Amino acid sequence: MSRLAAVRAASGRISRHRVSSIVICVVLLASTASAVLGLALLAAVDAPFRRAFAAHDGADVTVTVDTSRAGGKQLSATGTLAGVTAVAGPYPEATVRITFGGLALGPRVLAARPSPDGPVDEVTLSAGHWPTGPGQVVLYSGDAGPGEVGDRATVTGVPGVRSLTVVGFASSVTGTADGWVAPAEVSRLRGGGTPPTAQLLYRFADAGTDSQVAADIAEVEHALPAGAVTGAVSWLDRERKAAGNSAVMQPFVVAFALICLAMAVLVVANVISAAVVAQYRRIGVLKSIGFTPAQVAASYLLRIGTPALAGCVAGAVLGNLAAIPVLDHASGIYGVGRPHAPLWTSAVAMAGMLTLTMLAALGPALRAGRLPAVRAIAAGRAPRPGRGYLVHRIATRLPLPRPVGIGLAAPFTRPVRGAVTVAAIAFGATAVMFAVGLTSALGRVEQAQTLSRTVPVQLRPVDGHVVPSAVQDAQAVSALRARPGTKRFTAVYGGDTATAVGVPGIARPVTAEIFGRDASWLGYSMIAGHWYGMPGQVVVDSAFLTDSGLAVGDSTTVSLYGAGTSATTVRIVGEVFAPHETPWLYTGAQTLPGLATRQHLQGYDIALKPGTDPGAYARAVNSQLGNGSRWAAVMPQGSGFYAVATSLITLLAAMVTIGASLGVLNTVLMSTRERVHDLGVFKALGMRPGQSLAMVVSQTAVPALIAALIAAPAAITLTDITVAAMADTAHSGVPADFTQVFPLPRLAVLSLGALAVALAGALPPAAWAARARPATALHTE
Known part of the structure; x- marks a missing residue:
């Protein structure tokens, strides 16, 4: 046979089996799009500040x-x-x-x-x-x-x-x-x-180091009259702040991108391998009319490659379109303008997915090419004798309608194809569970970093360089106490270089944040130990423990700069989740009274009574204080990362779920087409459309159950690994409640996601089976 004959054979199969070709195309589209998006995000978080700083001529x-x-x-x-x-x-x-x-x-x-x-x-x-x-x-x-x-x-x-x-x-x-x-x-x-x-x-x-920037600032100060320079900000401070904002985002992007790519790889491999196996009978026919093994393999690879290439190209376009709003939101987090997806991300994603597809098809196609024609036809025509008969007999004894029993036993006649169905459903269900779990975990991380739920309103100085007077401070406290929506509030001191303290064993200054009253209600998440409860107790961040070599339960001394040799002995009672590049310490005013002074007053954190609108409360306080006040009630603005992360999780999980559903559709469709003769006989004997629908849909019931049992622990493990990686990159430990996001009721409900994925893939073939007339089914066979 000529090469042209092989091409004609391949093109004929594409036109005849349009559904299978569409499935391959759409699976590759979703997989390539997710790969492009993941790679674009990985490129976007690769030193974004420095790249943007150079591109926009940032100020040193x-x-x-x-x-x-x-x-x-x-x-x-x-x-x-x-x-x-x-x-x-x-x-x-x-x-x-x-x-x-x-x-x-x-x-x-x-x-x-x-x-x-x-x-x-x-x-x-x-x-x-x-x-x-x-x-x-x-x-x-x-x-x-x-x-x-x-x-x-x-x-x-x-x-x-x-x-x-x-x-x-x-x-x-x-x-x-x-x-x-x-x-x-x-x-x-x-x-x-x-x-x-x-x-x-x-x-x-x-201006690459703090000492060089300090020398630059001193040069400007020396050139101007004394007192002319009232403040100076280094670009390194801005970079450290940007790095702190992205510390949580980077591992999330890396982790989810890699997981999404792995899921896409497995889904594509399963779909393609199943499609190759399904065409053994056709391959046997081609060999019987004179096709050589190489021509058989080439014709089939061409049939797979054509829709795969179309899917990869369309997926690259979709991935770039999806990356536009996501990268636009990410640019707001870093303040770096409008990044774009580099061209190499599309090239790598398309080449990788197309190579994966051809490798997945190559092995089964070569094996089929070596099979004798009779064996290839037999392999594609019917399952091996004896397969599934025991399960069929057991199913007939169950108190179930006969069509349902037939459907439940169907996957056992094709064990490999049943395993493919299990894998496809498991990937989709895992994606759904993982998305829900990671979203919940990120919500808890956001609360721990922003305190947005416990502290919806803060009172801060209008000008951070000007300390409000004692009278203005008293007026602010009176205003807070007079507001009916105030539940409680506490003064916050320090949290900047002015309240840095010295700790033995730590070479760099330790930033201290001091609270005037009971602050246990603020909602800081504890990695180990507990929040301080009495004078002499402190809680610290992970950077403090790393630098000092101390552990929770140890005691140390804290020295105030400029206070001579005075030092306070404190006991570390807890490790708090507060990702910082530098060590921090948190305690009450009774422990470090030298820092709890008005010149170090940062403001007041305020809790509101249930039902109080934060915006209306802030406006009412500002109105009561008047325009001349040096205080302002504000609503803290959280990082935009969490909104971006949630939408990104949803998008990537949807792509994987769509691919998984199409994998189920492909395997159910092949099983239905293989048994179309039996379906025609059943219909001729009186099987109603509803019974046909139930028979086909029930084929996915057992795989869905097995997939749910696999997906639940897989999603829990993936969530734990991802959150741990996020915390590790942020140089912090992980509070236990960050990963405890799958209570049994939620896990039980989410396990139904496996059934949803199975139904989404099985319903189209089942609907066709229900509508098909007996003569049509027999003719199709």
């Missing part, structure tokens, strides 16, 4: 200056200092309180920039346009919330209540400001008596 140092102490010429002259490679500004700025989209955003720094471009810190617009006149503002993209371009933002903290029209949203890779206005707007946003300030953005030749 953001210096805030008092323009009443330094004139324009003096500020411009700093651009010629040794080591300065670029400078932008000065951009006048004002710190105000903003309410937008119904949320009290709290203190925000608004800078006056004529355009988003510039030699340093190019601002990336994600929506709208740059301010063109007074009364307009562009907000940081992370503050969008439920608001939209064109909505009004209320500004308080300045004489009179003002509002600005939000004309756009943007992000700065180095976070130089929280919003941008036209140059003429800043003077109207400054409160009375507030000194005029502006920001200068610098890039230096050497």
